[in-house]
Amino acid sequence: TQRDKGYLILASEEINSGSDPSELACTASMSIDRDAVEYNMRHKNRGLALIFNHENFDVPTLEPRTGTNVDCENLTQVLKKLDFDVNVFKDCRLNELKQQLVSASQKDHSENDCILVAILSHGEHGYIYAKDVQYKLDAIWSYFTPQKCPSLAGKPKLFFIQACQGDECDPGVTLNRRTETDGDSSMSYKIPLHADFLIAHSTMPGFCSFRCPMQGSWFIHALCTELEMNGKRLDMFTLLTFVCRRVAVDYQSYAPDTPKKHEQKQIPCITSRLMRILRFREKRALQ
Template identity: 45%
Template sequence: MDNSTSKNDEIVPKYNMNHGKRGKALIFNHKIFDENLDLSIRDGTDMDCKRLDQVLNKLDFHVTVYTDLCYKEIHTVMKKTSLENHEDMDCIAVAILSHGAEDAIYAKDTFYKLDDVSDLLTPDNCPTLANKPKLFFVQACRGDRVDKGIRSAFVDAVESKTNTSLTMPSQADFLIAYATSPDFVSFRNPRNGSWFIQTLCDVMEEQGYHLEIVRLLTLVNYRVARMFEPEYKSGVAKQMPCIETRLTRDLLLKPKCVVLEKCDC
């Protein structure tokens, strides 16, 4: 009997999402920057921050918002978080809303690399988050190129309980969802917020409990790529979000169980 089919159809295991708590969500919201950086005020970011706070709370995260922090303050928050006990938590989420450039994100006073803060959550720095998802959502430009888009004639058709010791890469179990592709700008409406964060919140509200996270973010990609087409300077502008995944299992943010009080009637 040929077993090649069954071997190729190996089922991807799922992350354990049955801990007592979902976990922390940190939102670093940047609107105003030091004058020496010569960066514009990010009007509309408060809309993103408020909406993201609401949606992550609905998905059972314990959300904390930080506004216009300097880099050392951001690093301190992340370092403190890495030293906390996350044993009874499913995962952690970090959202950064700011200006950005190639390989850089801006704090209030200077730029930094995402690795400068994300590496604080690796298993050697934060053992209680080992083998747990670490989710980053980054709303920032990644360069100054503008995607003009291209017309196309294509039309779419509508965990094991065994306690086995295993060495895993330190960079495993991270997922980073960027608002745009490397070298390109991302867009933000001064009144309504950014395309990426607002679409992410829409999809999370609709499908947050039902879609595996990579599929959920693929739907975000689909909507941002298809549904936005503003006039930008001399022509049309498009935006393509980018998912970088190092997850090793499927991740589904299923609802946390609610323990009801017994009545005395």
């Protein structure tokens, strides 16, 4: 198992959204009633899904991310089944990545339910890598604010980030079920230290993220499994809770020659600012 480990390098350029604090509040068409419990997922189209898949890098200290193409293929297939218009971009340099984000933000999303952006790359806390340099991840969201993309105002904007956020590893804690027989460990299992807390980062800030060269990363594999099984049945918050459980319980690193990396755990970090329930309703049934 390999880690999506990044190295701190000062980029010659970071994504600059061009945001101006003096910008006035904008107005946009209402896509849903003020007090609606669920997002309106009955538009003509589901929406765009942009996948930025980074395998090889110009930065000498960054190793190729073997296994990322498995993640990309799995994610592409499951998002197509959820009726997304999927666009895959391989090994983009920063300027190329910026151009694709600007292009997407300038489209008319009036007939779309939402937008989804997935980034598969190396990273450090607060930074992620394009092919040539690193940039601040926070800048990506700003391309899709109502000022930049009014046709997405009031609609879900989803970001999935598969990348390390640091070098720390999570050794986990073993939970034992109390039984009448002391030492009965048949119902014991190991979970991360940071479990039971509930953005969709593959790991906690400061911690590494694990990836298998053959099966892809733990997080994307679990995410695709849940989207495949429950993507049109469960709401997104519930689904991501199940993703957290899969990553936390079903996976453990195997690196016996490197004790610090051996038998380590991982927990995704999901931060939600959604205001309503999000459910990918069946498109064919609505048309």
